Amino acid sequence: MDAQPLVGDSSRPLSASGGGGARPRVAIVGASGYAGGETLRLLADHPALEVATLAAHSSAGKRLSEVAPHIDLGRDPELVPSDVENLRGHDVVVLALPHGQSGALAAQLRAEDPDVLVVDLGADHRLESAEDWAEYYRSEHSGTWTYGMPELPLHDGPGGAARQRELLRTAREIAVPGCNATAVSLALVPLVRAGLVDPSALAAVLPVGYSGAGRSAKQHLLLSEAAGGAVPYGVGGTHRHIPEILQNVRRASGVADARLTFTPVLVPMSRGILAVATAPALEGIGQDEVLAALHADYADEHFITVLPAGSFPSTQQVTGANTVRIGATVDRRSGVVTVISAIDNLVKGTAGAAVQSLNLALDLPEGTGLTRTALAP
């Protein structure tokens, strides 16, 4: 599936660490939430980085064992407040903050250390268009950072093989993609790039797990409310991942006027996104062309598997792994392409993408600390 091994020898001196053998020091802000906590889970076993500081807002003062007893760091650090004083002096700062807060904090850190790598798990810096931002987030745009989706192909004319990962290698500010946006973009982008579908009628329905809704206590997220049912949200074009997906389509294909409708449905599982994406097939396009387009874009991707004809993924196959599994077919009667992708929203959809991206930015093997084997059953 991939030509060269991505998980290298972790004992070699890291270029990012200055050669002295010291491992880059990471601070995680928002470590008591799901996004920050999952980043910590992955970094706990990362052989080339040191988790030096955990910061939080309302959970500041608590011990790790209180907020994330499933994670073993070999010690039980206290979560410190998310102040600049606590965050300065790190090589990497990962931010899991409510949107609107990461820009100012990043600027302060950057002012002190121009080399600091800041990775934002939130939405603030994903969009290029200030107009889109204003329309979907109803606040002022705080700028665009390097988008943390290494596998995203970039539109550079026929035969182009550029990927987003090239941009990540030199990034100092990384905006980690939205989890739904990851699942949908990776499913649809190759079809639009290859000109196989009508990009004006893209659609996706996504059964998603509850961890995507965060760890704040809200009544509709209670197990009693959620067990035994399916609950749609963000119906009717209101979901904030729509402009992000269309931006990805545009960057990958050059198609600027794609249109997408998009409905996530909360289903009773903790993790997982199954994106069922559809688009009208252009005349004469069949399953072979669709699978060929997916293979063309992903055959060399370590974390993306295109399934054989007739096979479709389930989210159980990716739980805990940084993998994307994609299956596709064409319904000949309705003339519609269906592409289905499965990811773990907290790994490839959030923390795994962050680790993969920061590995690139630190000149580490891209897959360090990430796995392709999922936890099942």
Next chain:
Amino acid sequence: MDAQPLVGDSSRPLSASGGGGARPRVAIVGASGYAGGETLRLLADHPALEVATLAAHSSAGKRLSEVAPHIDLGRDPELVPSDVENLRGHDVVVLALPHGQSGALAAQLRAEDPDVLVVDLGADHRLESAEDWAEYYRSEHSGTWTYGMPELPLHDGPGGAARQRELLRTAREIAVPGCNATAVSLALVPLVRAGLVDPSALAAVLPVGYSGAGRSAKQHLLLSEAAGGAVPYGVGGTHRHIPEILQNVRRASGVADARLTFTPVLVPMSRGILAVATAPALEGIGQDEVLAALHADYADEHFITVLPAGSFPSTQQVTGANTVRIGATVDRRSGVVTVISAIDNLVKGTAGAAVQSLNLALDLPEGTGLTRTALAP
């Protein structure tokens, strides 16, 4: 929501029972499966019918308490083999059999008693087109029975108000709709009827519960396999409910060339279907027109609720009830109508539709033995 009460005085003499006060006697074939069992659950509390016989194939010889300990009939009958000898002499025979088996059995029963009411929970007699049957079921068509969806509007020119229920009042052979077909048809039919959408590009993705897959022991249905994930099936236009839905669209709207793509996704819950249906809105069509079309068709329907603008249903709201809840909106950017319907696949999707239909055929108040209140949380 409805003009006249549908649940009448159950103590009045039933016309169907000949006036002598005896309640019609019902036999349920396949009582140990989910469809038959749910029919029994509903009939156990039905005030105007008597469950006289329970029949089964591999479970014959077992007691009710062994196969359905959750049901209390006040006695513990033995399940008898599904032979004609055991089934003759009933006023109503409900068949929950693998497809291909109900036709011959019904013919035998009819030969003995021309008045017997036969209700088939299986697929055999839903389709009008022998060609569709052959294509999707790969076997010989065994005829078309009266379709058990009372609320289905029938195409009869402008202003027409005919419903499928009129046909059910005189039916002696009823084909109960497929559960997914019910959820999708009731969501989309009003939009096509009202000419609000392009019927050539209908789509639906349906998170569904596992009971729809039946009670036979299969590895992929085990809790260990299924918990914590979402699993698509019948992808790419292969699902057998597609011709049934298109038939409903045609009968309701006169549109004969509608096209539908359709993907069910198993999610870890026992019951429930959430149909997320989409279609391109025609020029100038907005949410008001869409909701008006739904109200026009369903305002008088006892079991169907059209939710106010901005509200969408969840399956928790219908568990155990015979209700359909529908919400709709138009995504102005993508130009797509999204209609979401929620049903309990075993009630409105199967056994409830059967009871509702046989109530009509027996001249009982249509809602007898059925509830609009769901079990939640």
Next chain:
Amino acid sequence: MDAQPLVGDSSRPLSASGGGGARPRVAIVGASGYAGGETLRLLADHPALEVATLAAHSSAGKRLSEVAPHIDLGRDPELVPSDVENLRGHDVVVLALPHGQSGALAAQLRAEDPDVLVVDLGADHRLESAEDWAEYYRSEHSGTWTYGMPELPLHDGPGGAARQRELLRTAREIAVPGCNATAVSLALVPLVRAGLVDPSALAAVLPVGYSGAGRSAKQHLLLSEAAGGAVPYGVGGTHRHIPEILQNVRRASGVADARLTFTPVLVPMSRGILAVATAPALEGIGQDEVLAALHADYADEHFITVLPAGSFPSTQQVTGANTVRIGATVDRRSGVVTVISAIDNLVKGTAGAAVQSLNLALDLPEGTGLTRTALAP
């Protein structure tokens, strides 16, 4: 299972209603929570009572369709504040309030109408001992009401057949039992009464569903936290249902010095309690004696089923029903009796017990509005 039908002709004039045919009017306070909501669900279909008023605290001003869209009253009332002004003038007031609040409200209502029936779903008036109350609830005791467990046998010497239901027939103030207390008490009481076990070493472990923890938004109750795991709470003798269970043992058996250890475990389901209760068998006691004792106490109980030897209940068998299912055995090697009972915590454990008790107090057939058939699968 029961000698005489408990569900009578609901159309007869109710003695409680003064003979004029008007149905007693009920107010439910705390209707937006799980206990109050479930009471409403049951009363929505109750043929002899009228739900006249729904009251709430923080949800006052909302419509029923917002807080309990699964319940259909045929109208959509607004929840009013829980003030005396809104609650006066009802025949029955059901209180689902945080503990400490029901006593004063009841006194005010009583002062205005000495005949009003007040049913408290909370803990305030369950305990007879002010000392126990102070020890477990750390507040002042507000008195003891008639305990709402009709089936509880009362200790009245050999051959005594008195039940708690006799006391409920004349009650004007009813304290509905705790859900865990119901499951454990009904399992253990017959064994202690019959002198089959050592009452100083009673134990119970109870896998329980999350609805027992209420509807308030708390982090540890989120689906993401709760799915996929088992979480003990109230470990080590701290659970407040312990004195209630021991009080039941004492009232039923005369044994005043019973001791109980008790551990509930939250498991990922909305409803249900499975009480696994154990006690050392006295010399020579075997399964026959144990089952005989259970039958002796429960053979005539409409809602309690003692399973045959070798059978044990599961909570799926009681979901939505007012039933208790009990199985028992003796482990000959360890000399321990194991009795397992299953209930739906919201029905027999809370709202069903309330309805059953108020039926008695209103001189209605005890089982009116309650079912013995559960919702499965």
Next chain:
Amino acid sequence: MDAQPLVGDSSRPLSASGGGGARPRVAIVGASGYAGGETLRLLADHPALEVATLAAHSSAGKRLSEVAPHIDLGRDPELVPSDVENLRGHDVVVLALPHGQSGALAAQLRAEDPDVLVVDLGADHRLESAEDWAEYYRSEHSGTWTYGMPELPLHDGPGGAARQRELLRTAREIAVPGCNATAVSLALVPLVRAGLVDPSALAAVLPVGYSGAGRSAKQHLLLSEAAGGAVPYGVGGTHRHIPEILQNVRRASGVADARLTFTPVLVPMSRGILAVATAPALEGIGQDEVLAALHADYADEHFITVLPAGSFPSTQQVTGANTVRIGATVDRRSGVVTVISAIDNLVKGTAGAAVQSLNLALDLPEGTGLTRTALAP
């Protein structure tokens, strides 16, 4: 928690591999089941072993991607039949077979290669007593292998510090413990060893996940049957893990006449065991003594965490990890010690114990390939 790191430098020459740098080759028999599959999941990332052969019975001929698509070996081997021909020539053979089958196969392998390490995930060789075997398994005993619970303390007089791991270092035949037996034994053994409880009245109730019941398709294991409920099994002293637990107690404490009652309860989760164990405290024993006894036995154990007073584990804290988390308290009113342990039944309860044990037998660092960080939420 542990004095010296157990996960060593995996790049050093393994003594087991003969110094030539080649990694020991492992065959897994029964790789398509849960126990075998989980062993494969762990070994897929094991840095010092090579998974050379996957064998199966009914799944022979299938590819790994068909039976375990969540596991990535970087290749997609075919499962071969479980014949001696396919299994010879490996350094390690892991057997996940129905009981009764592993003895003969092991003998054949041993006859060809006296050094082969055989690890049995099944029950056949756990018990020392042929009488116990005959009583609980109703078949002939096939001998006793070295028990794969490294942390089990061994009774060797006051101050003794022997552990089962010492025996495992030279083992060639390892019997991996039962999952329930692991959870209960590790919870109770320290209390009996320290003489804090009455060993004649041990009890345990265990909410357990469905994967413990295996991957064979059985109706009662279907998600539709299992979701939303708790189901006891093996009630009344019939469970086959009882003699295994008592054997552990005896070997660890010298107490030969302990008695245990034991009830597992299936709850709707895939993985996890929460053992709620109780025993009467001896006079004067309180929480301090109990926690001290647990610390005395486990303070140096890498994979066992004794929680501070007032804290209790949940299974979410161990999912996917090889950890055991234990909390304990004393109920002063009832005089009972409650010890609660949480494990992942497939990891520490099965495959993790296997890997840990074979690491010892291969002279690898004991924790190689195992993690203390769990997957949550």
